[in-house]
Amino acid sequence: MKRLQLQRWSSSVLGPRTRTVNRLHQHMYGQRYQSTASPIQTGRVPEDSIIEDSTPLDEKLSEIIRMSHARHSQLQYPSPTVEAAQQSAKLAALHARLYLPSRLPVETLARTLVDASADSNTDFNNTSLATLGHDLLSYYTTEHLICTYPRLPLSVIFAAMYAYAGPKTLAAMAREWGVELASVPGGEVDPGLLQFQRLEPGSEVPDTPASDTVRPYEQQLNWRKTVTSKVFYDDEFGDPIKGAPNTTATGVTSEQASAEFVRAVMGAIYLHAGRAAAKQFFEQHFLSRHLNISELFNFRKPARDLTRLCAREGFERPVAKIISETGRKSRHPVFVVGIFSGNDKLGEGAGASLMEGRERAAVAALKGWYLYSPLSVRVPSAMEEASAAPWKPVHVDLGEVVV
Amino acid sequence: MATSIAATKRPFLTLPFLLPSLSDSLALGFRRNQSSYRRTKQRLRVKPDASFDPSHQGRDHIIHNPPSSAPSVYHTPSKFLPADDVRRASSPTTVTTNAEDLPGVYKSMPERKYHLTPSDVEEIRNLRLNDPMTWSRNKLAKRFDCSPVFIAMVCQASPEKREIQARILEAVQSRWGPKRRMAREDRQLRREAWGRDA
Numbered sequence: 001m002k003r004l005q006l007q008r009w010s011s012s013v014l015g016p017r018t019r020t021v022n023r024l025h026q027h028m029y030g031q032r033y034q035s036t037a038s039p040i041q042t043g044r045v046p047e048d049s050i051i052e053d054s055t056p057l058d059e060k061l062s063e064i065i066r067m068s069h070a071r072h073s074q075l076q077y078p079s080p081t082v083e084a085a086q087q088s089a090k091l092a093a094l095h096a097r098l099y100l101p102s103r104l105p106v107e108t109l110a111r112t113l114v115d116a117s118a119d120s121n122t123d124f125n126n127t128s129l130a131t132l133g134h135d136l137l138s139y140y141t142t143e144h145l146i147c148t149y150p151r152l153p154l155s156v157i158f159a160a161m162y163a164y165a166g167p168k169t170l171a172a173m174a175r176e177w178g179v180e181l182a183s184v185p186g187g188e189v190d191p192g193l194l195q196f197q198r199l200e201p202g203s204e205v206p207d208t209p210a211s212d213t214v215r216p217y218e219q220q221l222n223w224r225k226t227v228t229s230k231v232f233y234d235d236e237f238g239d240p241i242k243g244a245p246n247t248t249a250t251g252v253t254s255e256q257a258s259a260e261f262v263r264a265v266m267g268a269i270y271l272h273a274g275r276a277a278a279k280q281f282f283e284q285h286f287l288s289r290h291l292n293i294s295e296l297f298n299f300r301k302p303a304r305d306l307t308r309l310c311a312r313e314g315f316e317r318p319v320a321k322i323i324s325e326t327g328r329k330s331r332h333p334v335f336v337v338g339i340f341s342g343n344d345k346l347g348e349g350a351g352a353s354l355m356e357g358r359e360r361a362a363v364a365a366l367k368g369w370y371l372y373s374p375l376s377v378r379v380p381s382a383m384e385e386a387s388a389a390p391w392k393p394v395h396v397d398l399g400e401v402v403v
Numbered sequence: 404m405a406t407s408i409a410a411t412k413r414p415f416l417t418l419p420f421l422l423p424s425l426s427d428s429l430a431l432g433f434r435r436n437q438s439s440y441r442r443t444k445q446r447l448r449v450k451p452d453a454s455f456d457p458s459h460q461g462r463d464h465i466i467h468n469p470p471s472s473a474p475s476v477y478h479t480p481s482k483f484l485p486a487d488d489v490r491r492a493s494s495p496t497t498v499t500t501n502a503e504d505l506p507g508v509y510k511s512m513p514e515r516k517y518h519l520t521p522s523d524v525e526e527i528r529n530l531r532l533n534d535p536m537t538w539s540r541n542k543l544a545k546r547f548d549c550s551p552v553f554i555a556m557v558c559q560a561s562p563e564k565r566e567i568q569a570r571i572l573e574a575v576q577s578r579w580g581p582k583r584r585m586a587r588e589d590r591q592l593r594r595e596a597w598g599r600d601a
Contacts, residue, residue: 294476294477294600295599295600297598297599297600298598298599299598299599300598301598302597302598315482319507319512320507320508320509321502321505321506321507321508322505322506322507322508323505337508338505340502340505341482342482342502343502344480344481344482345480345502346480346482346483347480348473348474349473350473351597354508356597357508358508359597359598360597360600363597363598363600364473364474364476364600365480367476367600368476368478368479368480368483369479369483371476371477371479372479372483372484372485373477373479374488375488375489375490395485
């Protein structure tokens with residue numbers, strides 16, 4: 001039997017610390033040490049530095065002085081300097097890990113990591129990129145949902161939007177991407193860390209809508225807010241639009257900062273690499289997340305809704321029938337109830353009572369209606385590609401059942 | 404192999420005179436178990452499904468034994484497909500031929516008569532408004548030969564009557580103990596879970 005050469009194999013399996021290096025290799029190249037701390041950024045030496053005229057000084061001393069000067073110059077800015085981005089290993093790793101297009105420079109990636117609460121200068125924080133990325137995310141998610149499931153009720157669309165592109169999801173994505181948070185923002189911080197001013201512990205997160213919303217009668221808290229009005233007055237998740245950020249609050253939560261970062265990455269890709277790259281990034285990182293839309297429904301009176309739906313669409317009146325049952329007189333009976341419209345079975349459900357089976361069957365039938373998906377789904381943004389096929393109108397539904 | 408072992412073992416175990424000295428004390432210990440190899444095999448030898456019946460074997464057929472699970476909600480019933488969808492013509496799978504033969508959930512489906520006139524509705528409203536204690540929903544439904552749901556659709560009890568009713572309900576519920584209260588709340592929660600399909 002041939003002898004295994006473990007050393008050659010282990011290089012790909014073992015980590016760098018435990019790797020077995022043969023003596024010759026060690027002798028020729030020496031032991032390599034790695035440190036987890038990022039190297040101190042050495043910026044360009046200022047013109048009026050004292051190093052120029054102090055050449056006879058000890059080299060080590062001049063090095064220390066230069067470092068302290070660089071550190072001094074870094075400390076005067078609220079966020080890392082642009083030159084520091086090239087030196088950061090974390091940034092390069094993040095760029096490679098996300099498989100970002102090479103046309104997106106690490107300097108821009110560093111800018112996406114600076115929140116507005118860390119650096120209020122809009123030329124250096126990610127606000128503009130995040131605004132663009134937020135609009136792109138909303139647009140791509142909305143068109144995907146509406147074209148794939150043209151009959152979804154609005155409340156379900158809001159919930160699905162929140163699940164795909166809501167702040168909680170974006171924060172989870174930033175965590176999955178391995179973005180670490182800086183404790184305190186500053187010019188000397190590694191630009192690969194997400195920089196934002198944290199909220200003081202114990203301070204309340206403002207979740208009430210700002211007073212200057214466009215919605216009329218906002219003060220009438222008891223009035224019902226219809227789902228339709230949310231389309232006009234609220235944001236894409238059906239939540240009230242937050243006004244300008246509160247000036248008294250100095251910081252943001254890590255969730256808000258992470259969400260802003262992910263949006264800013266989207267905007268940066270769009271700006272540097274173009275529409276196609278942004279679309280691809282969206283499909284790879286957002287649409288690839290699994291969301292079971294059928295779990296977002298919540299019906300109060302499914303049987304009544306189904307009756308109204310059948311009346312609206314001109315189908316025969318739905319009738320619940322027992323398909324099979326077992327143990328009717330026992331402690332745990334099971335009834336399988338189907339809802340039929342004429343000879344067509346619309347839905348089927350199993351329950352411990354006839355009522356439960358009927359309600360579940362009605363829920364299944366309503367979900368079957370709402371979760372209709374056309375065979376070949378094309379979204380409007382597909383027309384932006386060169387040499388796109390002519391547009392065929394998508395299926396537009398009457399809308400959800402209103403009782 | 405297994406049968407030969409069983410054949411050699413069997414006389415040994417069934418002939419207790421081979422172990423004369425330990426006969427009584429060990430008889431209980433050597434008693435045969437239910438879970439012998441052969442018996443387990445016998446239990447597993449169940450009759451195959453009817454679709455595997457050899458009478459089909461003259462011609463080609465598809466063996467289709469659907470699992471005992473509810474159909475996926477992402478599979479739209481063909482009745483719900485829009486008219487321009489190609490799946491509508493190709494898959495009449497949701498059509499059940501014996502829908503009429505199946506028993507209904509209710510003992511009898513009430514026949515819809517649509518016999519009440521606007522004057523009847525006006526009378527219902529008057530009766531309920533003037534004497535709400537006598538003319539409850541059930542009594543009105545019985546008198547006008549319609550369902551209580553219809554009575555609720557055309558009129559509503561006066562606020563005083565609703566307040567009295569709420570107080571009665573409160574008085575009844577105040578006599579419930581913790582067990583009954585929790586059971587009722589659990590039932591309500593379970594019922595709400597039906598709509599979420601949870």
